[in-house]
Amino acid sequence: MRRRIVMSMLAGVTFMASTLLAAVPAPAAELDQPSAPSPAQAGEPAQPPAEFGTDWHDPLTAGPPVTRPDAKSCEVTVAEAQFRDFTPYKGTYTPPRGCGDRWSKVVLRMDGKVKGRQFDRLGYLHIGGVEVFRTSTPQPSPDGIAWSVEKDVTRYTDTFRHSRDVEMLIGNVVDDTYTGVIDVKVTLTFYEGKAPAVPDRVLTLQDGTLTTPRNSESIVAEVYATGSGGGCEEYWYLTVPDAAPYSCKAEHGPYREVQIKVDGQLAGIATPFPTVWTGGWSNPFLWYVIPGPRAFDIKPVEYDLTPFAGLLNDGRPHRIEVSVAGVPQGQTGWSTPVNVLVRQDAKSRQVTGKLTVHRASDLANSSTYTPGAEHRLDTEAGHRLTVSGYVDTSHGRVTTTVSRKLANTSAHRWTDGENTDALKATWRDDETVTVDGRGPAKAARTHRTYTMDGTTTLGAGDRLRTIMSLADRAAAVETRGDRRTAWSRLDDTYTGDATYTANVPRDQRHAVGTTTEHYRLYGSGGCYDRLLATVQGVVTKDRGGC
Known part of the structure; x- marks a missing residue:
């Protein structure tokens, strides 16, 4: 491949096994379905265009959603920023009110949107100096895309009990050619209950x-x-x-x-x-x-x-x-x-x-x-x-x-x-x-x-x-x-x-x-199985179930 076009670059281990094992979600019948089913999910045939146009389906993955307990919850906004350069967002995290300081689960969610033209970018989120999230971004359509990422961050509970400095950065370049401003919001949702x-x-x-x-x-x-x-x-x-x-x-x-x-x-x-x-x-x-x-x-x-x-x-x-x-x-x-x-x-x-x-x-x-x-x-x-x-x-x-x-x-x-x-x-x-x-x-x-x-x-x-x-x-x-x-x-x-x-x-x-992702996870805690397929940016298949 020619290098002039080849690469758009980005600027107890017992926890390890138990993390994988704990990731097994509930049986498929109990899983939350995607909030906005694609036509393929709803049983309607998706009609992809002959080639990519100026818009396509918002990015998505086949991985399981973070399961959430049926309990009282409190949400805290950790960061809200538009990234145009390499200036980090800086703010302050304050623990939630009304949900105590012991939580059964803590879920991080990042919502992002970008439009125009932009490379993939690498980002991080630090709370009290602790790196709780590392991510990269999708590349946008001219008409714009939105995406979200969720992560179980309960293991960082000690960090969340006190007020902390927040730093987030998705290093970016915006100019006449690369016009995409990366707009993100990050929240933490705390679920009251017995702490794991x-x-x-x-x-x-x-x-x-x-x-x-x-x-x-x-x-x-x-x-x-x-x-x-x-x-x-x-x-x-x-x-x-x-x-x-x-x-x-x-x-x-x-x-x-x-x-x-x-x-x-x-x-x-x-x-x-x-x-x-x-x-x-x-x-x-x-x-x-x-x-x-x-x-x-x-x-x-x-x-x-x-x-x-x-x-x-x-x-x-x-x-x-x-x-x-x-x-x-x-x-x-x-x-x-x-x-x-x-x-x-x-x-x-x-x-x-x-x-x-x-x-x-x-x-x-x-x-x-x-x-x-x-x-x-x-x-x-x-x-x-x-x-x-x-x-x-x-x-x-x-x-x-x-x-x-x-x-x-x-x-x-x-x-x-x-x-x-x-x-x-x-x-x-x-x-x-x-x-x-x-x-x-x-x-x-x-x-x-x-x-x-x-x-x-x-x-x-x-x-x-x-x-x-x-x-x-x-x-x-x-x-x-x-x-x-x-x-x-x-x-x-x-x-x-x-x-x-x-x-x-x-x-x-x-x-x-054409692209596909097939995510299968099964074991003593249950099973999860989801298959996604796209053609020219249109989701043509979204099938789940074990």
Whole structure:
């Protein structure tokens, strides 16, 4: 693909398994249906135009809505702003009145609208310095679009109990060409009721250091890692070593790994999700209505640091470093803000302990370049880490063991001039967290698989075509002793095929495109299944039910 048109760039891990398991919604018959059914949902055949026009369906995703309890609620507006540049919105959050300070659920909702012409943009929301939401934006139609995103943010309850400073930014550029002003409103809705088991404290780093309460018995770090910033790290999975003739270079090829260290010692490893923003792969027509998985609600990478609690609980600040292995030295392009979620032992003034096992394999990363009429880069990479440690709590000694195994294979093919550019890749991130204390040991196993299979070609008449399949899959199971206590399986698969004439004004692109998203989530808590399909920006299918 030609680089002049190729990329519109963006300026206890037990929580992990339980988050996936808790995401299983009620059975399909009890689910809320979309508030405005499409003609396809209502049983009327949708009639797509011959090509994209100046308007299309508002962006939507097939993922489940956030379930809400039947309880008294209070709503607080957190931010309301129009983003035209890189000036952040700043305000003050005040806890809700009339719903107490213990809530059964807290739901964040962002409503946005934009019209004209604009790139995809990356945004964040901080409350009291805690990053509670990270998102990216859809690209607008000339006539304008509106969209919304909801997120369960109950885990940040500690942050919401007191008045806090608010900062939000969706960095944007508005000029004679890029006219889209991004208009957003963010609210929090608090539902009164019995509070779930949420972290007692939500902490942020201070000058790169962390000081935990001395009675911390569970410590989980979450990192909202995103590759972006207008350079090749937005497309890190396509980078090649210097020896290969391709426009995006990285000394060690396309493998990326998000690492966290405690006082210089490797404490956690994770695979970043290969998020594709809504201008990705040179073809915004793929993403106008249905974005790729996670694009609107960027999930953090999570690490259970409880094996290090004995070290961290000494009352002193400890250095916490997050880095992305594989990024060329000195090159920017990744954002890695960190929150730390702590559960405390209310009956102890100090919880002591020790790290007992730290076993890391060498990071394997091999890329083989094969020249030819069609160049090829084959990559195999992987890494393993096991850490274990104990804490002596008021209810006895508890040992936590975290094992993580990462693996990546990819085949990148391209021609001279990059008029054909293709990638087929798989990433695996397998994790087991075992907690052994009083009673049978508890284990949470999560197996994540991400896949990407995409090809872009620039053919006769500058007709650019992109075919894409992108999947986010996970299987999670929790056990206590030999008994399975909960399980779930997720499969969120996007497919698309879009073609347009490149390097011409917008009204001469004659674009066509079909997209689908099939989101399936089922397990011990119920099931959810929804399929969306579009043609030329018109929703032709919206089918739900298990």
